Amino acid sequence: MKKLMIIGASGHGKVVADIAVKNGYEQIFFLDDNEDVKECAGFPVVGKCILAADNEDDKIVAIGNEKVREKIQKNLKNLVTLIHPNAVISRRVKIGEGSVVMAGAIINSDVVIGKGCIINTGATVDHDCRIGNFSHISVGAHVAGTCEISDRTWVGAGAVVSNNINICEGCLIGAGAVVVKNIEKAGIYVGVPARYLR
Ligand SMILES: CC(C)(COP(=O)(O)OP(=O)(O)OC[C@H]1O[C@@H](n2cnc3c(N)ncnc32)[C@H](O)[C@@H]1OP(=O)(O)O)[C@@H](O)C(=O)NCCC(=O)NCCS
Incomplete structure (x- = not known):
């Protein structure tokens, strides 16, 4: 089963999730530092962004701010x-x-x-x-x-x-x-x- 971690459970993250579904991802989950956000586009938010490091799943950073996006992305592997x-x-x-x-x-x-x-x-x-x-x-x-x-x-x-x-x-x-x-x-x-x- 294709699995994707999306970092950033925002409006932008929703659109990215939709594209992921169209690309065959069946299991999608989000990370976000805002603890109040529990789901995004029907997919669960399972924890804070720090959890992305050392994770082996496919992943993409869906954060609009380019500096934050860069800072998070540069420490990650298996980016799609x-x-x-x-x-x-x-x-x-x-x-x-x-x-x-x-x-x-x-x-x-x-x-x-x-x-x-x-x-x-x-x-x-x-x-x-x-x-x-x-x-x-x-x-x-x-x-x-x-x-x-x-x-x-x-x-x-x-x-x-x-x-x-x-x-x-x-x-x-x-x-x-x-x-x-x-x-x-x-x-x-x-x-x-x-x-x-x-
Ligand atoms: C350019 C931008 C960042 C400026 O935002 P801001 O720093 O909050 O600026 P302000 O709203 O205080 O406006 C400052 C001045 O610039 C003008 N201005 C702001 N954005 C403008 C724009 N896009 N085009 C023309 N004039 C603009 C304002 O009318 C104001 O003029 P005044 O001093 O004569 O009244 C913002 O308006 C913008 O265009 N952001 C891009 C949003 C976007 O494209 N999102 C896409 C998401 S996919």
Whole structure:
């Protein structure tokens, strides 16, 4: 019986559990540090995140905060990559361990996605892009061709990154922003065209 441990019993964790079921996992359980949370998406929360270390089951970290996700993931083994069956992914795409690709996402040819990434519902990543470790392309966001998005950068819901753009590590691109110039300084960027907020 395929068994999966999901670390993080949040809304994001629910969606990850759904993808896991569609990937044939029959036994799913969660870990979460909030002792008040006893179940998630109908699956039990069996203890705190610390229990993930030294565990031999397949596992994935379903925590939206990229720093927390990285901190937990880097101590774990048997990490899986989960891809929703209704995601469209070119045969020439590489995706790192611990990453998840949600329903309706499209990833085109020659893209490299790092480890611990989230390619969220309906997001698109076009040809020849590089998405760094622990980055998140949010729901409905679009990254055009030949972009390089470095580690721990979060592209917000519905944001657009124009083609041939580089975004440095540690950025947050606000919901609905349109990035038309390279971003070389970590920070939060919002608006059309995207401007530095802080
Ligand atoms: C960018 C963001 C992080 C800023 O949040 P914040 O630090 O709490 O900022 P505030 O709400 O205090 O707003 C500060 C200013 O930026 C503006 N602003 C905030 N988010 C903005 C956005 N996405 N686009 C345009 N302007 C935005 C506010 O209107 C405000 O402007 P003002 O000072 O003229 O009133 C947040 O708004 C955002 O877009 N988060 C992404 C959420 C998301 O995409 N989730 C996806 C989950 S899959």
